[in-house]
Amino acid sequence: MSTAAVALTAEGLACRRAERILFQDISFALHPGEVLQVEGHNGCGKTTLLRVLCGLTRPAAGRICWAGEDIRDNYAAYAGELNYVGHHAGIKEELTPLENLTFAAALGGSAGSVVPEQALQRIGLPFACEDLPCRKLSAGQRRRVALARLLLVPGRLWILDEPFTALDVAGRALVEALLREHAAQGGMAVVTSHHAVDLEGSAVQTLHLG
Amino acid sequence: MSLARAWGALLRRDVMLALRQRGQLANPLLFFVMVVALFPLGMNPDPVLLRSIAPGVIWVGALLAAMLALESMFRSDFDDGALEQMLLTPYPLPLLVLAKVTAHWLVTGVPLLLVAPLLALLLNLEGEAVVILLASLALGTPLLSLIGAIGVALTVGLRRGGVLLSLLVLPLYVPVLIFAAGAVGNAQAGMAVTGQLAFLGALLALAVALAPLATAAALRISLD
Numbered sequence A: 001m002s003t004a005a006v007a008l009t010a011e012g013l014a015c016r017r018a019e020r021i022l023f024q025d026i027s028f029a030l031h032p033g034e035v036l037q038v039e040g041h042n043g044c045g046k047t048t049l050l051r052v053l054c055g056l057t058r059p060a061a062g063r064i065c066w067a068g069e070d071i072r073d074n075y076a077a078y079a080g081e082l083n084y085v086g087h088h089a090g091i092k093e094e095l096t097p098l099e100n101l102t103f104a105a106a107l108g109g110s111a112g113s114v115v116p117e118q119a120l121q122r123i124g125l126p127f128a129c130e131d132l133p134c135r136k137l138s139a140g141q142r143r144r145v146a147l148a149r150l151l152l153v154p155g156r157l158w159i160l161d162e163p164f165t166a167l168d169v170a171g172r173a174l175v176e177a178l179l180r181e182h183a184a185q186g187g188m189a190v191v192t193s194h195h196a197v198d199l200e201g202s203a204v205q206t207l208h209l210g
Numbered sequence B: 001m002s003l004a005r006a007w008g009a010l011l012r013r014d015v016m017l018a019l020r021q022r023g024q025l026a027n028p029l030l031f032f033v034m035v036v037a038l039f040p041l042g043m044n045p046d047p048v049l050l051r052s053i054a055p056g057v058i059w060v061g062a063l064l065a066a067m068l069a070l071e072s073m074f075r076s077d078f079d080d081g082a083l084e085q086m087l088l089t090p091y092p093l094p095l096l097v098l099a100k101v102t103a104h105w106l107v108t109g110v111p112l113l114l115v116a117p118l119l120a121l122l123l124n125l126e127g128e129a130v131v132i133l134l135a136s137l138a139l140g141t142p143l144l145s146l147i148g149a150i151g152v153a154l155t156v157g158l159r160r161g162g163v164l165l166s167l168l169v170l171p172l173y174v175p176v177l178i179f180a181a182g183a184v185g186n187a188q189a190g191m192a193v194t195g196q197l198a199f200l201g202a203l204l205a206l207a208v209a210l211a212p213l214a215t216a217a218a219l220r221i222s223l224d
Helices: A046-054 A076-080 A097-107 A116-122 A128-133 A137-154 A169-184 B001-018 B022-042 B049-075 B074-082 B082-087 B092-123 B127-156 B161-190 B194-223
Strands: A008-017 A019-028 A034-039 A063-065 A080-085 A157-161 A189-192 A203-208
Touching: A008 A046, A019 A034, A019 A046, A019 A063, A019 A137, A034 A046, A034 A076, A034 A169, A046 A080, A046 A157, A046 A189, A046 A203, A063 A076, A076 A080, A080 A137, A097 A116, A097 B001, A097 B082, A116 A128, A128 B074, A137 A169, A157 B022, A169 A189, B001 B022, B001 B092, B022 B049, B022 B092, B049 B074, B049 B127, B049 B161, B074 B082, B082 B161, B082 B194, B092 B127, B092 B161, B092 B194, B127 B161, B161 B194
Parallel strands: A034 A189, A034 A203, A080 A157, A157 A189
Antiparallel strands: A008 A019, A008 A063
């Protein structure tokens, strides 16, 4: 399988919530080095679309393919390529950032090229916070802990739901830099955001819902 | 192997989380002790009577305590998104579920096992019957966790799933109660207990093999 063939494609996706059609006929193809930005007003189904792309929610119609293969046929392989950071990022309030990340690395099948300490440093979490339980951190700091798993767990496809929420200006710039870097290395990303995202130099597609 | 690493990490994390929230841990245990301790106060404390009701009382107490602890198995993971992340790993979900159930049993089932001899003493249970009680609890409490996990996985997406959980799980607990209390009763009467214990063991083997599959399927439905 050549890397050029590895792409995320969606064909005719539709989703229904309580008899209401949330979105329908969504099709796109995302190739290595590309970023898909999903836009739309509140409640138009951005999060649902991301969950559908992750394989968490079953679409009412359509299919999603990874490298030409339906993701349902070989879900374990797809899950190994996927890195999803949602609204709730699975950060345990009682554990310290370091413990959270060590666990995320073990569960995500991290190859161990980056250790959790380095990831936290890169993501800009103050050193003093490393030994505090996450419930004592601010929302933005927790967000940074959640995003640090992107550096730890290898995955060619990033699916990020509102990654800029609660982040300060420096944090936003950092996430944009991470996205640019990821795209430059041949990664793919699907991002929802209300902010204008500065991804100069990367191929950005825009999908408008609703 | 990385699956073993993920399995161990999940088990370790859950035990660590439980140890950091000791209040939650003590709640079912305290409930168990109180329920059993109240029986001699509420009825005639005649040693013969106590001895005859002991197997049933201890087992009903253990069963209700296990029910009380069930809800916590997936609740916080569901609320903070850890469950989603668990579904998105390249590893088989039933095996990860088994790690979670094992951790849950270690922090809620094993403590019941540890205080049981004390309660047996309180109800005048003696000799071999205490050993059989412990054996039945050792086989029975993991069974309660495994069966309960299916019910919790089905109801975790509902805001008020507590009543539904009891209705779903309690009927499935009845066979465990019958065989386990029966084994202890037989031991008191000096009769053979291998039949009941073998049945509990068979149920446990069946549950270890099948309950994680059902729980994993239920979790996927709950998170849809």
